[in-house]
Amino acid sequence: MDAVFYISGAVAVLTTAVAITRRNPAHALLYLVVSLLSVALVFFTLGAPFAAALEVIIYAGAIMVLFVFVIMILNPAGGQSAEDAPLRNWRIWIGPSLLSAILGVELIYLFTGNAAGTTGNSEVIPSQVGVTLLGPYVLGVELASILLLAALVAAYHLGRRGLPGEEENPEGGGGA
Amino acid sequence: MAQVPVEHGLILAAMLFALGLVGVLARRNLIFILLSLEVMLNAAGLAFVVAGSRWLQPDGQILFLFILAAAAAEVSIGLALVLLFQRRHPSLSVDDASGMRG
Numbered sequence: 001m002d003a004v005f006y007i008s009g010a011v012a013v014l015t016t017a018v019a020i021t022r023r024n025p026a027h028a029l030l031y032l033v034v035s036l037l038s039v040a041l042v043f044f045t046l047g048a049p050f051a052a053a054l055e056v057i058i059y060a061g062a063i064m065v066l067f068v069f070v071i072m073i074l075n076p077a078g079g080q081s082a083e084d085a086p087l088r089n090w091r092i093w094i095g096p097s098l099l100s101a102i103l104g105v106e107l108i109y110l111f112t113g114n115a116a117g118t119t120g121n122s123e124v125i126p127s128q129v130g131v132t133l134l135g136p137y138v139l140g141v142e143l144a145s146i147l148l149l150a151a152l153v154a155a156y157h158l159g160r161r162g163l164p165g166e167e168e169n170p171e172g173g174g175g176a
Numbered sequence: 177m178a179q180v181p182v183e184h185g186l187i188l189a190a191m192l193f194a195l196g197l198v199g200v201l202a203r204r205n206l207i208f209i210l211l212s213l214e215v216m217l218n219a220a221g222l223a224f225v226v227a228g229s230r231w232l233q234p235d236g237q238i239l240f241l242f243i244l245a246a247a248a249a250e251v252s253i254g255l256a257l258v259l260l261f262q263r264r265h266p267s268l269s270v271d272d273a274s275g276m277r278g
Contacts, residue, residue, distance in 0.1 A: 020199035144245040151249035158256035
């Protein structure tokens with residue numbers, strides 16, 4: 001457990017440092033996904049499996065996919081796709097895949113070796129989280145839903161076609 | 177929990193936060209600034225989860241959930257703004273944004 005935490009933490013720091021120094025945003029995204037996966041493993045070793053699952057599903061899944069879509073739309077590399085030499089591609093993805101292979105080995109170790117270490121009374125199980133989330137924190141859930149609705153309205157407003165100049169109506173912040 | 181001492185988890189969160197802060201301050205590309213903001217929010221969530229696992233309370237994971245919702249809202253609007261910004265300044269440099277008026 002300890003070793004898994006430290007290795008995942010080291011992988012997280014390393015991949016984050018690499019990600020923020022890349023020139024190409026797509027390469028940075030590859031490393032950042034590995035960083036988020038290793039943070040998810042850190043959550044798992046800390047006894048927070050629900051947060052680990054959400055980290056994988058929402059951060060590494062949904063938010064990174066948003067970034068991928070925007071990078072695909074912007075295409076900042078210009079017309080670089082002409083030189084898609086296989087060797088060049090190979091050199092790009094070998095780093096993230098090696099690091100995520102380390103994470104996979106850690107996951108296999110956790111689930112085969114001493115899995116009893118993770119399932120004791122030392123973890124906060126998802127049902128506890130759910131009961132507390134919809135109990136004392138239900139107001140926060142409602143506020144988060146209003147925040148997400150406001151984000152939806154704003155993203156729709158910003159994403160409309162043809163508004164270089166005009167501003168018709170300021171949207172009247174997320175109705176009741 | 178916590179054969180891992182809580183300080184080490186917080187040190188990891190601080191390192192990730194510092195890396196995100198360096199990314200925000202040093203990079204001039206808007207995409208990278210948004211990525212670094214995600215790293216910083218993720219580090220804050222990591223600190224909450226570490227604290228929640230220290231006291232074995234679900235509150236840390238719940239605060240992480242709220243951070244997740246805030247990050248999703250922030251990144252969707254931020255990327256929509258990036259798409260708008262790119263129509264005027266295709267270089268996506270924040271230095272171009274300093275010349276905006278109104």
